[in-house]
Amino acid sequence: MIHITGETGLTGLLGSPVAHSISPLMHNYSFQSLGLDYVYLCFDVKEQGLKDAVQGLRALNVKGFNLTMPDKNKVLEHLDELSCAARLIGAVNTVENRDGRLIGHNTDGIGFMRSVAEQGLEMKGKTMTLLGAGGAATAICAQAALDGVAHMHIFLRSTSSHLSRMEALAENLSVETGCKFQIHDIRDLQTLEHAVRESTLLVNATSVGMAPRPDTCILPEDFAFPAALSVADIIYNPWETRLLSLAKKAGCKTFNGYGMLLYQGAEAFRIWTGREMPMKQVREYLQTDF
Structure with missing residues (x-):
């Protein structure tokens, strides 16, 4: 009591x-x-x-x-x-x-980066690929740059209402932190596959795959996940999203958003x-x- x-x-x-x-x-x-x-x-x-x-x-x-x-x-x-x-x-x-x-x-970005560290991942000086441009994505983007991520690929729809905000954030963060940003259309799968090949971590910061639609996935079923890639999804309901399931089958380290929530x-x-x-x-x- x-x-x-x-x-x-x-x-x-x-x-x-x-x-x-x-x-x-x-x-x-x-x-x-x-x-x-x-x-x-x-x-x-x-x-x-x-x-x-x-x-x-x-x-x-x-x-x-x-x-x-x-x-x-x-x-x-x-x-x-x-x-x-x-x-x-x-x-x-x-x-x-x-x-x-x-x-x-x-504290959303801090929470996410602490959950990354909990997985034994050192992101300082590394490359990260981020999917999304909403509130969670911007928090993660900012904190990752402040924590020393050197290069970030951000994928969203070119028609997104968040595009101009994300471009402005990337420009400001580049000046403040020295992180290099590249913003791409998420429908450009060839560029996305190239980005994840040079990345240490891929992060889904969208709600795609969340209950009550756990069967949906932000990436196609045949997406080529490099086995050395770590994949995070900020969703924790369901505990393992379709994205994490596909990445795990490809041999990737995976983790969900529960650690971010707690941290x-x-x-x-x-x-x-x-x-x-x-x-x-x-x-x-x-x-x-x-």
Whole structure:
């Protein structure tokens, strides 16, 4: 049971919908495990109510909060400061209250890159191929460049509404980090096959393959995966997407988005508390709840 005191620090999640989130489980379990007087709650806040919600949380002097869709982009205008990654990406998923100043962070990319390191992959100076240009893709793109990836191939539809945003992000990241970017049409399979041959890691940062359509795949069934390639999919429902299944059959190392989910939460936990989330225990706890 969570014990609430007169000094309990409030953290939580804003977005809509939020009822499905596992964040309360992982954060409240971690608070209790470390003996921290904090609580994490979910608040269903749509875009039109975001300004009032943020003003209210500031007035209540909360420790911090997370944001999910549709609030990640809209919250920027209500904050006092942005981290480097949040500024580059133009989206915030974690807010820190530092002595009354609300500071926006984006921990999605950090979470993904920590999950990459957990697989024993060293990406500094290496080449990566990224599929997609949405919120998750931009976060991964920015953090990978900040962490020292030297060359990145980004594939999306040339008609995508996200194309101009991704081009601007790539240009800014190239200046700030020295990473070389090439943006291609995802329908150009010859170029895609060439890109993965020179890559250490291929990442699907789209929702293609996610339940309730687990039979779909971002790449064709006969795609030529080099056996030396590692393949990541940010989806974790289903646990093994069709993409990961095909890559595994080709001999590739594969992993899903569950590690990204946990590590982005762990980074928010560290920002709020200054403590490391007890990841081993959290993993065991969540496995007993699902």
